Amino acid sequence: MVEKTRRSNVGDSPRGGDQREWEVFVRKDDTDPMRHVGSVSAPSPEVAHEQATRLFAWFAEDVWICPAEETHRFSTHDLDDDAKPAPHPNGEEGRTHEL
């Protein structure tokens, strides 16, 4: 049996001001995992890609862009007033090991 981490669903407060906010993921080369490197403000995914390119072109081969408001975040961190506990069946789950 393993204990599951208890997380909350971080609320959907806006992250952008005049422009939309876009989460940015990059990888250094095609064998690297994608890593989250923050977010940029931009009116469209194309402009967000341009912004991310300016910041990370010296480093990254691939860049993925994701609208911040479409990203559902589940976290153990508890700062957000609007966070709601995520569904958590029984608190534990079974796991079998086959040797």
Next chain:
Amino acid sequence: MISVSKLLCDLDAEGDGLRYDAAADSDADQIRERKQQKPVVVWNLTKQCNLYCEHCYAAATEERAPGELSTDEGKRLLDDLADYGVPVVLFSGGEPLVREDLVELVAYAADLGIRPVLSTNGTLITPEKAAELRDAGLAYAGVSVDGLRERNDAFRGQEGAFDAAVRGIEACLDAGLKTGLRYTITERTAPDLEDVVDLLYDVGLDRFCFYHLDYGGRGAAIRDADLAPAEKRRAVRRVCDMTREYHERGEEIETLLVGNYCDAAYLVEYARAELGDDTAARVREYLRRNGGDPAGERVADVDYQGNVHLTQFWQGYSLGNVRDRPFSAIWDDDSNPLLAALRERESHLTGKCADCRYLDVCRGASRLRALGVHDHPFGPDPQCYLTNEEVESDDVSV
């Protein structure tokens, strides 16, 4: 921040320990005993402002913007900052005085042992508000004025803003709050620089901070209004000359330069030309301890929605959000390649900065301006006004 009065006139101030690792050499009460390990955090409490300034890096608006951190969220943020060891929180905006919980948050920070300071346009500070802020533990109020009446009001988008800001400064001084001027040097504001200092000195102010324009927020839209490098050099020279003239008259004003660390290189050049090699060597040693441009290291920003930025001016890129993850974890996450590279930027800088003999005191100045002009975070700062001869010189006597 670079203290001109400390470096050229030997004026001790309570920020010396933070800036120069020079607490032991200073006669003033010190903010910290040791050189700063954790960043000063600017917290833009709100995007809302009662003015509409041309150079606003936060692109502030008249209406309250959605997503502001609540009072409770702000207190949890301050808890994390205190646990992490943040020495100073600068409450900024927008205009922080439009938030009704400002005094409560200042008091909360002070109780946690964080030094709370304020950046404000001053127009909403009444005598009562100044006393409340003082009683809450506010350590310092920096009030923005960008020229004499006519120029300031045009720049700040409201008639009467100058008079209201001066009333705010007087209210702070009457309440016994340590208070200073914030003055952004641009083509339009540079002509009034000395007159504003003279006028506000007569009002009772003795601390004057001069900001260079950075290219974030509406600042990017007025890049053309920035001074050309040669004019910028003249303006910095005027700050140095004016500081010395005041001190020679026995009027010990504190003057600081913010936002362009090639000022550090210039100050060494200035000291060598005006005050001799020994003074220049001492100035350089202090500046080396100061550590050059602080982006991503000694200064951080949390915006009104909880996004964490490399500096308060760099609002278009966020490292993460404090609603998802503690500030301390975001700031310590060196897996972010930009953050990691900024912390060892000497090996990434290109162009004029790469081989500069003043790299140890400047560190390439503003990466945000480099990004704005060269589309590259490690390009040279376009606002470096040092000549090629100065930065390439082999004369390393100081």
